[in-house]
Amino acid sequence: MPRFRWWQIFSRSVFAIDLRGPDGRARNHCVDVRPWGDRDDGEVRARLYVDGALELVSRVPARFPVPGGEIEVAVGSFGMKRCHHVGDDRTSTPLTPHPRSAEGRRAHLDRAHPTLSRTVGAVSLALVLVGLCLALPPIIEPISQIPPIAESVGTFESPVDLPLWLEITLGILAVLGSVERALRLRSTWIDDLAS
Secondary structure (H helix, E strand, O other): OOOOOHHHOOOOEEEEEEEEOOOOOEEEEEEEEOOOOOOOOOOOEEEEEEOOEEEEEEEOOEEEEEOOEEEEEEEEOOEEEEEEEEEOOOOEEEOEEOOOOHHHHHHHHHHHOHHHHHHHHHHHHHHHHHHHHHHHHHHHHHHHOOHHHHHHOOOOOOOOOOOHHHHHHHHHHHHHHHHHHHHOOOOOHHHHHHO
16 A cells, blocks of 8 residues: 555545454455545545555445445545445444544544534534525525426525625635535535535
8 A cells, every 4th residue: 555645635535444354363454545536537436455455446435345344435525424344233433544644633633632623523513504504595596486486485585695705705614614524524415515
């Protein structure tokens, strides 16, 4: 497996888990993903390395069969959405992020400063919710003007008319909130819609 370099902090995600095989020996399973796509063709792929050797490559979302279950990998618009080992009994265990990756650094902040981490998480969620509130009216307005909908429900006109600079600022903050949530593997469809 290629070594993790400092300049790959936002362009590469590496997660690992030790799993015991049928022989009882623990083997290190690493998933390597370039969330913004591979350099050659831009396709987002997950690579599974077992004890440092490449075993499988798949487009995301991916499911890799491993001892005791499978590893599920999913990528969203802002980074990793999921990287979990799902056991045969359907229990789900998140893989551990590489300590030098953005996800690993965010996990370290959570362990070292849990109160600060919770505060950052709450602020990021609030930013995403504000972005969602700004994104919904422009979607609802044209839909409400479709004649059958307008006749049965009425039309909707957005009560909020913000200056362009404020809309752009809040949009950028919603994106930053979504990126932070992706670093904790908490990204959902709401992040995509809000940002």
